[in-house]
Amino acid sequence: MSARLIDGFGREVTYVRLSVTDRCDFRCVYCMSEDMTFLPRQQVLSLEEIYRVGRVLVELGVKKIRLTGGEPLIRQNILWLVEKLAALDGLQELTMTTNGSRLKTLAQPLKDAGLNRINISLDSLNATRFHEITRTGHLSDVLAGISAAQQAGFQRIKLNSVIMRHRNDDEILTLVNFARQQQLDLAFIEEMPLGNISEHQRIDTYISNEEVRQRIAQEYALLPATDNTGGPARYYRMSDSQSRIGFISPHSHNFCDSCNRVRVTVEGRLLLCLGNEHSADLRAPLRAHSENDQPLIDTIINALPLKPERHYFDLDESPQIVRFMNMTGG
Numbered sequence: 001m002s003a004r005l006i007d008g009f010g011r012e013v014t015y016v017r018l019s020v021t022d023r024c025d026f027r028c029v030y031c032m033s034e035d036m037t038f039l040p041r042q043q044v045l046s047l048e049e050i051y052r053v054g055r056v057l058v059e060l061g062v063k064k065i066r067l068t069g070g071e072p073l074i075r076q077n078i079l080w081l082v083e084k085l086a087a088l089d090g091l092q093e094l095t096m097t098t099n100g101s102r103l104k105t106l107a108q109p110l111k112d113a114g115l116n117r118i119n120i121s122l123d124s125l126n127a128t129r130f131h132e133i134t135r136t137g138h139l140s141d142v143l144a145g146i147s148a149a150q151q152a153g154f155q156r157i158k159l160n161s162v163i164m165r166h167r168n169d170d171e172i173l174t175l176v177n178f179a180r181q182q183q184l185d186l187a188f189i190e191e192m193p194l195g196n197i198s199e200h201q202r203i204d205t206y207i208s209n210e211e212v213r214q215r216i217a218q219e220y221a222l223l224p225a226t227d228n229t230g231g232p233a234r235y236y237r238m239s240d241s242q243s244r245i246g247f248i249s250p251h252s253h254n255f256c257d258s259c260n261r262v263r264v265t266v267e268g269r270l271l272l273c274l275g276n277e278h279s280a281d282l283r284a285p286l287r288a289h290s291e292n293d294q295p296l297i298d299t300i301i302n303a304l305p306l307k308p309e310r311h312y313f314d315l316d317e318s319p320q321i322v323r324f325m326n327m328t329g330g
Contacts, residue, residue, distance in 0.1 A: 004060050005300070007272075007307040011259055015064040016057050018050055019266040020078060024071040026099050027135035028123070030162055030191050030205075034135055043267045047081045049286050053264055054085050056293055060300065064093040066119075070266070073102040079113050086114025093117065097160070101137060103145025107152040118149055119158045119187075124168050125178055133168065146182070158185040158246070163212055164205035172215050179243045187233045187246035188212050209247040216245065232259075262307070270300060272307040280306070 005013035023038050024031075045053070054065055065085060072078060086094050093116050100120040103110075110118070122142060124130040130139040149157055159179055163169050172188075179186035190209055213236075216222060222236035225244055233246035263271040268283030280303035285295035 005057075005062070005304055008305045009307075011307075012061070013260055013262050013304070013307075014062055015066070015261045016054070016062050017066045017068050017261065017263045018054055019068050019070065019264060020047070020050060020072045020075045020081065021070040022266050023074055024069055024099070025074055025101055026071065026137045028121075028137075028162075029133055029135065030164065039267055043283075045266055045268050045283060045286070047075070047077055049268070049283075050264075050266075051081055051084045052286065052293075053268075053282060053296070055088060056296055056300070057264075058088045058091045060297065063091065064095070065091060067094070067096040068263075069097075071099050071101070072096055073098050073106055079106075079109055082110060082113040082115050086116075095119065097121070098145075099134075099137065100142040100145035100149075102141075104141065104148045107145065107148035107154070111152040111154060115154075117156060117158070118154050119160055120146055120149070121161075122146075122159045122175070123161050123163075124171055125174055126171070129168060129171075146184070150182070156185055158187055160187050160189055162189050162191055163207050164191060165207040167205055169207055169212075172212055173219055176216055176220065176243075176245065179245075180238070180241045183242050185235075185244045185246065187248055189248045209249040213247060232261075259307075270303050272303060278306045278308055279303075 007013065021044070027034050027036065058065070067078075067082070067085075069075075075081075082094065082096075085091065094114060095117040096110070096115055097119040098121070100122070103118075103120070107118075120142065123133050125139070127139040130137060130142075146157070146159075159175070161168075161175050163172060175186060178184075188209055191206060213222065220238045220241075222238065222245060225235035225237045227235065227244075233248045235244045235246045237244050259273075264282065265271055268281060268286060270280040270282050272278045272280075280299055282296060282299060285299050289295045
């Protein structure tokens with residue numbers, strides 16, 4: 001069944017982001033409101049159902065799975081899911097995006113369970129500012145988590161940083177220098193207009209990755225990297241460092257022409273585009289046909305023509321997408 005996931009524009013889907021929870025122990029200002037309402041438990045896929053979706057997708061040609069949230073490490077028994085997915089024949093890479101708050105105790109068990117790589121969100125190296133941006137997070141926990149991931153033997157650990165003008169854009173070089181010192185990769189991500197937030201106006205905090213890149217270039221010459229992680233980031237290298245600097249630019253540099261990704265939300269929606277609502281319900285065939293994968297397979301394959309050619313983000317308007325990032329699945 002391999003290589004059957006081809007959309008209407010000839011793009012092959014080989015990368016799936018599986019959300020394991022919509023809940024998070026942070027309340028980052030660009031991601032969600034301070035007072036969140038989360039999904040009722042009966043609407044959330046069980047870990048067994050998530051594994052089944054992952055298994056079927058790998059059978060259909062998916063080579064890379066990223067576990068996301070919310071914050072995936074708050075999901076009970078997450079190590080069971082990691083171990084089961086890591087053992088799938090045909091899966092080449094199993095990765096995770098986390099806020100890092102629980103890595104201090106879970107990094108080594110995750111590595112032992114078969115997780116290949118890990119991305120850690122880090123928007124500030126100032127403890128006070130970090131707490132303001134995350135509302136509930138503590139920088140010391142994340143730094144301890146990064147250290148634990150290094151000690152566990154994870155290679156090419158990547159930091160993700162959302163840069164906001166007048167909030168943390170003065171830390172661009174500070175974050176680059178930290179990544180260089182720790183021999184980590186670092187990806188800068190333009191703030192995405194998903195969900196109605198009240199903490200700030202996104203048009204006021206938006207800063208393009210081109211401006212971020214120009215600021216870095218004043219200190220370090222950035223050379224285009226030839227390697228590709230299979231995701232949306234464009235990477236650069238520095239001649240005197242092993243660290244790579246990446247840019248994920250959904251506003252300023254649309255990357256949809258090479259999109260190889262879909263998302264599965266924790267409520268079982270196959271989300272075909274980050275910036276559109278095109279989706280298919282996987283929970284219904286999962287639960288109606290627990291012993292027969294064919295209805296699930298048919299639903300996935302029949303949904304691929306719904307994948308749009310591209311997304312459109314407009315900071316001057318109210319968010320076209322009302323779901324928050326934690327509901328999107330990373």
